[in-house]
Amino acid sequence: MAKILGIDLGTTNSAMAIVEGGEPRVLENAEGARTTPSIVAIGKTGERVVGTLAKRQSVTNPLNTIFQIKRFIGHSFDEPAVQKDKASVPFEMHKTESGGIEVKMTEKWYRPEEISAMILGKMKADAEAKLGEKITQAVITVPAYFNDDQRSATKAAGQIAGLEVLRIITNRRPRRSRMDLIKRRMRRSRSSTSAAARSTSRYSK
Amino acid sequence: MAEWKGDDIAPEDIVIEPEHGEDRGEGKPEEKIAKMREELKVCRQEKQEYMDGWQRAKADYVNALKRFGEDSKSAEVRGKVKAVETLLPAFDALERSKEHGELPEGFTAIAKQLEGAFAALGLEEVGKVGEQFNPALHEALGQDAADSAETDGTITAVLEKGWRVGETVIRPAKVRVGHFASE
Numbered sequence: 001m002a003k004i005l006g007i008d009l010g011t012t013n014s015a016m017a018i019v020e021g022g023e024p025r026v027l028e029n030a031e032g033a034r035t036t037p038s039i040v041a042i043g044k045t046g047e048r049v050v051g052t053l054a055k056r057q058s059v060t061n062p063l064n065t066i067f068q069i070k071r072f073i074g075h076s077f078d079e080p081a082v083q084k085d086k087a088s089v090p091f092e093m094h095k096t097e098s099g100g101i102e103v104k105m106t107e108k109w110y111r112p113e114e115i116s117a118m119i120l121g122k123m124k125a126d127a128e129a130k131l132g133e134k135i136t137q138a139v140i141t142v143p144a145y146f147n148d149d150q151r152s153a154t155k156a157a158g159q160i161a162g163l164e165v166l167r168i169i170t171n172r173r174p175r176r177s178r179m180d181l182i183k184r185r186m187r188r189s190r191s192s193t194s195a196a197a198r199s200t201s202r203y204s205k
Numbered sequence: 206m207a208e209w210k211g212d213d214i215a216p217e218d219i220v221i222e223p224e225h226g227e228d229r230g231e232g233k234p235e236e237k238i239a240k241m242r243e244e245l246k247v248c249r250q251e252k253q254e255y256m257d258g259w260q261r262a263k264a265d266y267v268n269a270l271k272r273f274g275e276d277s278k279s280a281e282v283r284g285k286v287k288a289v290e291t292l293l294p295a296f297d298a299l300e301r302s303k304e305h306g307e308l309p310e311g312f313t314a315i316a317k318q319l320e321g322a323f324a325a326l327g328l329e330e331v332g333k334v335g336e337q338f339n340p341a342l343h344e345a346l347g348q349d350a351a352d353s354a355e356t357d358g359t360i361t362a363v364l365e366k367g368w369r370v371g372e373t374v375i376r377p378a379k380v381r382v383g384h385f386a387s388e
Binding site for chain 2: 049052
């Protein structure tokens with residue numbers, strides 16, 4: 001039975017892991033790093049580069065280097081969040097007939113799913129090279145705030161990359177800094193203390 | 206019919222004991238067969254599960270052996286990479302001082318010694334002005350205007366030297382790249 005690849009498809013970086021002997025193991029990419037930048041580019045000579053190499057050449061080729069595509073996957077072009085994010089990226093974007101988004105790389109338009117599929121494809125190829133066996137199935141994580149459209153678009157990206165997406169897993173706990181957590185706990189304890197104080201004062205009256 | 210030639214047991218005295226469950230009101234033969242078939246099916250399923258598990262474990266073992274072999278081969282390279290990574294900042298500082306002509310004679314000899322040690326470890330310098338930019342070896346930090354289309358995409362300045370051992374890039378060279386704007 002072939003191994004199932006677990007992929008964390010991130011906005012900035014992506015990572016992959018497998019379960020071996022009941023324990024998860026993070027796989028390094030072809031460059032030897034445990035995370036792969038979620039960046040895709042097409043160079044001047046027409047070759048497609050993904051990950052670290054795409055990041056290294058981004059300064060020389062900003063119009064054809066696509067990054068932060070996760071911000072656009074499963075969205076409509078007219079959404080205010082998309083319009084806001086569109087202003088901060090150097091690559092071109094346009095509205096499709098169905099109201100979706102397409103980004104431009106060397107005179108060709110790509111859907112966000114296709115760009116994500118290129119990242120997933122690179123991770124699949126690197127995992128296959130690392131493990132020495134073919135990978136056909138995967139589980140992909142998405143943030144808890146992703147809606148159904150975003151989830152199905154992520155699944156479609158996996159399918160375009162040649163993966164059978166067994167499950168889309170939610171990152172249940174959002175990433176927070178330790179300070180955020182401490183602040184949250186303090187706020188909660190303060191509110192519960194004040195609630196307790198209120199109830200005490202109610203009874204004492 | 207053949208005559209019985211036994212010593213003291215007559216054929217009518219022989220009693221065939223029923224097998225376990227037979228003629229004891231525990232079900233008809235068809236039911237027994239169905240039950241046995243069910244048991245056989247379960248056994249086959251279990252066997253298949255064990256077989257799959259064993260094959261997976263065997264494949265994992267073979268892959269792990271292969272990986273251990275590769276790991277031990279690359280351990281030498283990784284050792285060099287780690288050692289060199291810790292020395293590189295000091296070496297870079299020496300190089301920069303040398304460029305500014307601030308290095309006393311004694312320190313120049315130390316820098317040469319370091320270069321010699323790197324060469325002995327099989328380290329190769331990456332990134333030279335005039336080379337074609339290659340993201341596998343170089344990291345672009347900026348662009349400069351190029352005079353002609355021929356110099357488009359070539360390295361115009363090396364901001365920080367890159368190093369590699371064989372096929373492993375320890376650090377990509379940080380460079381500026383020429384850009385020819387054709388109008």
